[in-house]
Amino acid sequence: MGLGVSIRVDGAPNETVATAASVEVVERLGQPTSYRLMYNLDISDNDFPLLNTGDLGPGSEISILVPTNDSTHCLVKGPVYGQEINFAQGGSGSTLVILGADSSIKLDREDKAVAWADLTDSSAVSAILSQAGLIADVETTQAGHFELKHTLIQRESDLAFVKRLARRNGNLFWVTTDEFGVDTAHFKRPPLDGEPSCDLIINLRDPPSNVLSLQVCWDLERPSKSDAAELDLNNKEEISGSTEKSPLTALGGTAFDEIVDGPRTIHLAAPVDDQGDLKARSEAATIEGSFFLRASGTTTFSSLKTVLRSHTLVNLRGAGSRHSGVWFCSSVRHSIGETEHVMDFDLIRNGWTN
Structure with a gap:
């Protein structure tokens, strides 16, 4: 593979796997990071040897690494889950595409029925990640689930359950x-x-430009505040969880709730008996609604001099006083060939500069 990109199988370099003609890796909020490796299929002894190798078959774990001047980025590591094969008459032009995703898809292989009691959402998530052999970077949550009130019920795969709690x-x-x-x-x-x-x-x-194109759009018809109240059936007292605005830092300085001409209110009706649970759901609604500003564009490794990653902050320059500044990167599509590493990106923002 060109550009110094390393493709490993089960943690080790592999000459066969390294012959990929192109690599695509997609990082996106709310989804496992996925990859596609394309190979040219050659005929040998009236067969296609690449289709029979175990290095690209079920059970193989692929890692894709990109070196920079000061570090090495692992774009993805995870199992192969499929293949797409295109046969051309005569053999020439036949291709094999390997499909895979990061290790979180292993959490989606079994539906479970579990009653989680006397803990918080973050405690349940930490337990699941520990059982899966993953290092857990878990932010403590407010919601409590007590056996004498309502336990937390899981009736889906671990991945679906964790995403629901997220x-x-x-x-x-x-x-x-x-x-x-x-x-x-x-x-x-x-x-x-x-x-x-x-x-x-x-x-x-x-400094010179490193973005080939950029599109920006915004939409204000989204909830800016949340109205949430419930009745605790154990003591007949009201539980309040209303939120006036998103609790997150406003990128750009002027927050979404300050930009809209009047509040956009969403009413939450959740079957909870814990104030922390209701407050967390209320804040979640305002957080999701606050990202009203979106941008998309394209850059390359040769111009950016580094690897752009999702779930990170970036500083946008040259987009005018209102839209320049810090954004949150929500997705990156890495398209790597022999001569260039192209990165198509999406950014989101919950404020702007007035």
Whole structure:
């Protein structure tokens, strides 16, 4: 594979797997990171040897690593789950595409019936991730589930359950892998505080632009506040969980609730008997609604000089005073060939600069 990209099988370099003609990796909020490896199929002894190799078959674990000047990024590590084969008459032009995803898809292989009692959502998630052999980066949640009130019931796969709890708490769930192959599972709200990982630049000469194109759009018809109240059936007292605005830092300085001409209110009716649970769901609704601003564009590794990753902050420059500044990267499609590494990206923002 060109550009110094390393493709490994079960953690080790592999000459056969390294012959990929192209690589595609897609990182996106709310989904496992997926990959596609395309190979040219050659005929040998009236057969296609690449179709028979176990290195690209069931049970193989593929890692895709990209070196930079100061580090190595593991774009994805996970099992092969499928193949797409295109046979051309005569053999020439036949291709094999390997399909796979990160290790979180292993959590989606068995539906379970579990009653989680006397714990929080984050405690249940930590237990699941520990059982799966993943390092857990879990943000503590407010909701409590007590046996004398309502236990937390799981009637789906671990992955579906964790994603359900993530959305309920305004969190994201994703898996990253370091250059040594160690997986970390993250369960937390969008990390909007901190330093941007890189500068995305358009329409500037100094420093030179590194973005080929950029589109920006916004939509204000989204909830900016949440009205939530329930009755605790144990003591007949009202539980209040209303939220006036998103609790997250406003990227750009002026938050969504300050931009809209009057509140956009969503009413939550959730069967809960815990104030922390209702408050978490209320905040989650405002967090999801607050990301009203979106941008999409294209850059390359040769111009950016680094690897753009989802779930990170980036600094956009050259998009005007209102839209320049810090954004949250929500997806990246890495398309890697022999001569270039193209990155199509999506950004989201919950505010702008007035």
